[in-house]
Amino acid sequence: MNPKVPRVAAVHDISCFGRCSLTVIMPILSCLGIQVCPLPTAILSTHLGGFKNVAFCDFTDRMPEFFHHWQQEGLAFDCIYSGFLASEEQIDVVSRFIDMFAGNNPLVLVDPVMGDEGKLYSVYTPKMQAHMQTLVRKADIITPNYTEACFLLGERYQDDRPDVDKLKQWLVRLADFGPAKVVMTGIPFVGEKIANMAYDRLEHSFYEVSSEYIRGQYPGTGDVFASVLAGSLLNGFSLPAAMKRAADFVALGIRTTFAAGTPAREGILLERALPWLCRNI
Ligand SMILES: Nc1ncnc2c1ncn2[C@@H]1O[C@H](COP(=O)(O)OP(=O)(O)O)[C@@H](O)[C@H]1O
Ligand SMILES: Cc1ncc(COP(=O)(O)O)c(C=O)c1O
Incomplete structure (x- = not known):
């Protein structure tokens, strides 16, 4: 375990x-032994x-006030981890936040949350998509799902089995934007994988x-x-070990939820799965 408690700014x-x-x-x-400082992007029911x-x-207008205060207090982060962003302007605000706190050389993980199953989420405009590309340039690691990777690269979404060599080329092209590590999630493979x-x-x-x-x-x-990926990397796991x-x-959480039969829109039964994670940090 990391002897120091790592500190993450979670921009979600x-x-x-x-x-x-x-x-x-x-x-x-x-649960993974990491201090989380949330910087909210929006509050939704x-x-x-x-x-x-x-x-x-939408919290866009309030965010700078929060991180300017953090700067005055001399706070530093080991990781900046961003996810769902609510407006085009907010993507630029997050970019400024990353610049302002770059001094401590934090691990910058950008999850470019934009859509799923070939479609953009309703709040995501094509302009936001272009701004997201600029944010991705500032990241050390990005975690697009398959749909988001297609949107970032301007590639057509196909829901049948994508070709592995083509996916490798896409990963390299995504890394060419700036991040040294790219993890593409949710790739539909044959054989129920x-x-x-x-x-x-x-x-x-x-790695796969x-x-x-x-x-x-x-x-x-x-x-x-x-x-889990971010926390595991901060705790010293290698990229493939953290991915595993x-x-x-996630698989444990889904299996537990599927067995309990709770409505899918309520998400996975994290409360039942967390004890496993706490035992396996
Ligand atoms: N139905 C599933 N069965 C097994 N593992 C899953 C399932 N859904 C998600 N996962 C795991 O969680 C990862 C992230 O899920 P994904 O659907 O890509 O995220 P997003 O919510 O960003 O679209 C997947 O790559 C996979 O490892
Ligand atoms: C408001 C909001 N935040 C975050 C997410 C991210 O969810 P996921 O982890 O499925 O990408 C979603 C997806 O529905 C969302 O609606």
Whole structure:
């Protein structure tokens, strides 16, 4: 275990119901022995997948006030981890935040949350997509799902089995934007598998971690995966080992939830899966 408690600035929304974003990221990172300082991007009554009339409070205008105070207090972070961003302007605000806190050389993980299953989320405009590309340039590691990788690269989304050599080229092209490590999640493979593929430019290596696909589409799996990945990297695990821990934990959460039969839109039963993570930090 890391002798010092690493500190993460988690730049995500609070979806008050539905187990995604900060409501899963905070307990997961705490469980992994990491201090989490949330910088909220928006507060929503629920996440955006599967609910109507969601109450939405955009936090863009308040964010600079919060991080300027952190700067005055001399705070430093070991990691800056961003996810769902609520507006075009907010993407630039996060970019400024990263610049302001670059002095401590934090691990910058950008999860370019934009869409799933070939579609952009309703709040994501094409302009936000272009701004997201500029944020990705500042990251050390990015974790797009397969859909987000297609949007970042301007490639057509295909829901049949993508070709592995082509995916490798895509990973290299994504790393050419700036991040040394790229982890693409949620790749649909034949044989009932779901895969994560990664490229580490500094190691000149590709990695693949796949799991048995468990029936069911749950919100927040990307956040659960990326927070276990971030926490494991901060605790000294290698990239492939961190990917394996993240994929295994999501699979455990999904299996537990599927067995309990709770509504998919409520997310995975994190409360039942967390004890495993706490025992395996
Ligand atoms: N139905 C599933 N069965 C098994 N593992 C899953 C399933 N859904 C997600 N995962 C795991 O979680 C990772 C992240 O999920 P993904 O769906 O890509 O995230 P996002 O919510 O960002 O679209 C996947 O790459 C996989 O390892
Ligand atoms: C408001 C909000 N934040 C975050 C997410 C990220 O969820 P995921 O981990 O599934 O990418 C979603 C997805 O529905 C969302 O609606």
